[in-house]
Structure formats: C-alpha cells, structure tokens
Amino acid sequence: MAVSLTKGGNVSLSKEAPNLTSILIGLGWDARSTDGGDFDLDASLFMLGENGKVRSDLDFIFYNNLKSADGSVVHTGDNRTGVGEGDDEAIKVELTKVPASVSRLAVAVTIHEADARKQNFGMVSNAFIRVVNQADQKEITRYDLSEDASVETAMIFGEVYRHGGEWKFKAIGQGYKGGLGPLASSFGVNV
C-alpha cells in the first residue's frame, strides 16, 4: 500500500522498499475538460548539491536535456496535453548511479506559456506526483496536489533526497511566480 502524503510530509523510500535501486517519478494531471488552450505541463528535475544549487547547467533535466551526463536520470519525454490515464510525464532515476555530490533531486512542473495562455495550476485538475519502484512497478508513495495548487505557474511537486544512508521523498507543493526560467535560475542554472 502506497504511502499517501500531504504537503510537507515525507517518507523513507529505502524503508518502504528495501533494496530499492531504481525509481520512476510519475507526474500526472487531467487534460483540460473545458474549451480553450490545452494545459501543456512540463516536468523537470534539478540535481542539487548540498548548497541547494546545480553543479552545472547539465544537472537541469528537462524537455531539451532529457538525460543527465552520468546517465542516472532520464526524462521519458514531453506530453503536450495531459490526455490518458496514469502518468503524463515520468522521470527515471537509477539511485545507485546518482553521484555522491548530488544530495537532492527536486522535481518541478511548470505550465508552458502560462502567461500567454492565462493559465495557472488552479485551473488544472488532479495534479499528482508519485514514486514507483522500478523493480516491481509498485507505487511507494503519492502526493495529490489538488488543494495546494492555486495561482502558481511553476511548482516544486516533490523532492527525493539523501538522509543518512537512505533515500527519502518529501511532498513539497511549493509554488513559484514566473515560469521555468526563473525557477531554474533560483537553482543556479544559467538561463
């Protein structure tokens, strides 16, 4: 049974799934049911050091940089509408391959052209982030953002981080004004 988190909650992935080596971080939301421009949401991941910044721009994994230099993080690609059941976008992480200099993986979702399309997360329904054990495809934890998403156009959904010798996951639900650019800048990416 997957652990359901609320904003701010955390869970030890290593304890929930002993011998965990590889995870899939799934992100989903409902396609727009009303008329108007589609909601094109983009997932991205920041590989962060102890200082909370990327080591280099290559640690910013997004639709134009789908794979980390070390191969530990792979973004499975862009979904432009949110149509379909289950995950709309997914990022695979080989935890055992993540360099020791990376202490946190921050997973963010941004709304493409949010200003031009006059969209924000409050207009998107049923957004979630979940972590799946790739070995047995079982969901370890899930965070439903429905009530935490409001007028933001960029949000950190969750974070996978080292804690002692374990990997943990925290439900963040923190919004940022502005889009992917300002968010990336805040993590030290040169955009």
Place this chain on the structure above:
Amino acid sequence: MELIRGQKLKLADVTTSAAFEVQIDVQSNLVVDISCFGLDETRKLSDDRYFIFYNQKTSPCSSIVLEASPHSAGFKLNLSALPPAIKTIVFAATIDQEGTMSAIGPSSLRLVENGKERLIFPFSGRDFASEKAVMVAEMYFKDQWRFSAVGQGFNGGLSALLKHFGGEEIEKIKETIPAAPKVNLGKVTLEKRGAAQKVNLTKQGQTVHINLQWDEPKGGFFGSSAVDLDLGCMYRLKNGDRGVIQPLGGNFGSQNGSPYIFLDKDDRSGAAADGENMYVFRPEEIELMVIFALIYEGTAEFTAVNGRVTIEHKGNFEILVPLNNPEGGKRFCAAARIEPDENSIRITKDELYFAGHVDCDRHYGFGFQWKAGRK
C-alpha cells in the same frame, strides 16, 4: 479578498458562516443567464432538481435560492442544510443567443455574508474566447467547504455544460420542470430603429405575449382629452393566411383557429395597469407580423404619450420596444415586426409612423382591401 482565475481557498478563511449569498453581476448587452448546479461526489448532476435557474429557483432543501434581476443574480445559500450527497456547487453564466462570453464587460462574483463582502472574483470578456457557457466559480466539499475561482467554460453553451455534468439535455430537463414566472434575466430593450433580437422558441406552442402601454398626457382632466391607443397587428402566416387584428371593426382574432393570434381587450383609457394585450399562440407559424399602435381618439399625438410595447415569451425573453422617436401629426405607428429566423423568430424594432393603415400596408406589402370602420 480579491481572487484571480484559478485561485482556491478554504471557505473558512473568508467566512465562518454556512449561510451567505453569492452575487453574480454580468455587464453585457447580451442576455446572460445565471444558474447553479448541485453536483454529487463524481461531479455529476444526478438530481435535476439541483439545477437552479430561472424556471426552478429553489432547491428541494431550500438551501439554494435564486433571486435575480436583469444581468444580476444572487443565490442565497445555506450549506448546513444541503443534503450530504451534494458535494459541489457550480455557479454558471450562459448565453442562449448569438454572441460569446468574450463580449461581456467588467463582471464579478461576490460572496456576501450579512451584507459584508467576503470575497470578490472579477472576470471579463478578456478571460474568454468563444465560450457561451462559463463555470464562473465553484464551492466543493473536500474535508471542508472550499472555493475555487474557475472561469472556464464551453463553446457549446448550456447544453455542453449539462453534458459535462452528465445531466440530461437541457430540453429534457426543461420539460420536467413546471413553468414558473420568469425572472427578468432575458430583458432586452430595443432602443434604436432597426435594432433586432433573435429569440429561441425553446418550447413549441408557448405563447408570445405582446403588451402596449402608454401614459395619459399631463394636464388633461376627466377624460376630456383622454387618449385611446389601440394595439393591433397585420399578419401573414406561412400557410398564406393574412389579415388585420385590431379593436376597430372587432377583429380580435382567435386562439384556437387561424391565425392563433388573439387580442385580449380594448383599454380605452390607458389607465388599466396591464394596458392592451395580444397573444401569439403559434409564433412558429408567422411569416410576417407587424405590431402596430394606433391613436384612435383624443387630441394627443405619439410625441406626448410615451408609448411602449413589450414582447414577452414567458421564461425565455422579454423585449421592450419604447416608441422613443415619435413623429407629430401621424396616428399610426408600426412598432415592431416578427419574422422567422431559422428555427426561431426575430423581433425587429421599426417604429415607423404612417398616416394610417393603408400607408402601412403599402410599406410592408400585405396587399389588403381597405374600407372605413368604426368601433
């Protein structure tokens, strides 16, 4: 507190009361209907009685009550009296004619408790493109009552909205609901000559009511200068029948036979509160109907009587045609005409003044044979 589209909050953050009003004001020349939907936990309209609109103004539990005036509607809500099955209340604005929500002006939804505004969600045509039905905002129960400024909608209008809620088609729902007195959400004034309004005849066989009222000129005493205005019409039906209905000559028409137009009574003073009334029982049969007002007796002219014609389809529309461009010296005014428009009818303000019936007939080309008559 002012919200923007997409913003969500807990109702407890703005009010501790379960009883309050939601007021929706829409600035528009279009007829914008305000309604509200009580949905179950799957966001479906599983109980049609929780579609609150101008023909069904109160929910069975009386915890949602619509009070409306033109372009403005207020819902009195009492969440504590709502059945537990109702988990979401959606407030909607819909257009049931030509035009889209992009044409509305500065509008707002406000939550008011005890006369105090607790939140306001401003919206306008700039938020929309081709939508004809918009979910303005919703309240929903998830651990507690919450509020969301939705501001999204459907190009397909009310029926698309109902489909979204899994409800029956609007026509089916309307059939199951007994007709009730209309609130004036559909009130339109045709100010200028040539102004036209297309209206939908949502129910076949429903009566169009035409009313003529006027004021007694000031200064006149005890009827010596009383003005007698007659309401009448010239018509041609799709089956070719044509004729004139007016008090003059006693041509009051017929409800049960052709032309299915009936003139109710002759108010000879203008003092009766309800003026002169004519009913069109089969508006869908009309090819051309010219509604006229005639000054039969008295010295006054149209310039002095402030004549106004109202054309009403109960529960659907009310169109006011003020005779506000009066010409002196002419006693016959062709106020408006009704013509078919696809599956509906179109009402156009003409307000053309003639010396009498013959000139009017000549203008519209009915081709009647005329002879003098007297009441």
